Each structure stands twice: as C-alpha cells, then as structure tokens.
Amino acid sequence: xxxxxxxxxxxxxxxxxxxxxxxxxxxxxxxxxxxxxxxxxxxxxxxxxxxxxxxxxxxxxxxxxxxxxxxxxxxxxxxxxxxxxxxxxxxxxxxxxxxxxxxxxxxxxxxxxxxxxxxxxxxxx
Numbered sequence: 001x002x003x004x005x006x007x008x009x010x011x012x013x014x015x016x017x018x019x020x021x022x023x024x025x026x027x028x029x030x031x032x033x034x035x036x037x038x039x040x041x042x043x044x045x046x047x048x049x050x051x052x053x054x055x056x057x058x059x060x061x062x063x064x065x066x067x068x069x070x071x072x073x074x075x076x077x078x079x080x081x082x083x084x085x086x087x088x089x090x091x092x093x094x095x096x097x098x099x100x101x102x103x104x105x106x107x108x109x110x111x112x113x114x115x116x117x118x119x120x121x122x123x124x125x
Contacts, residue, residue: 020051021058030062031070035077042066 025040027033032040043051048063 019056019058022061027070027073032064033073034069
C-alpha cells in the first residue's frame, strides 16, 4: 500500500504529490475569487483536514471558506461585465446604423476608429 502523499504511475513508479495550494483560486484579498469558480472544488472540513494531513499545506497557503466570496472581486467583475456589455451594445448599434445609412454617390464613409475593441468616437461627416 502506498502512502497518501504518493501515487503510482502507469509504469509502477512512486512519485511524490505536491502540497496543497490555494493561491491560484484566491483573490488578491485572500478570499475565494468568483472569477475562478470553475477551478474550485468545495470539500467538507473533514475532507480538507484529511487532504492537508496527507499532502501538507504549501507555505503561506490557507483554507478558503466556501461561504466568503471576495466582495471586492465580485463587485469589480460586475463592473467589468457591465462595461463590456455596454461597449458591445454601442458597437453593435453603430454597425447597424452604418449599414442602414443611405449611400451617397461617390462618397464613402471612413472606417470607425477602434481602440481596444470598442469604438472610440464617431467620425464627423
């Protein structure tokens, strides 16, 4: 029987598993980052104790509470998503307006200046 902190590869070799780390899923404030929820797995306190007992906890790492999402990260993500949706809606509206604009013989509309994926201004005519 192997210890809990080792695994056997397909070739039958024993390899040491690394210590538990939570830094990859924590916000800069040390709480669970809601933007990384797909990378998380909620475990019971008993399971956490067994995992940490078997593998150890990395230096500077801590258990993250599943009920304490980082409010600052949630707020920042909501603002970012609202801004991105507004920019996308504005760009879509401008594309639609230019599609519907009457064409004047011999006059073509200049391309819209784009900056970082969003329309920065409407060119004068």
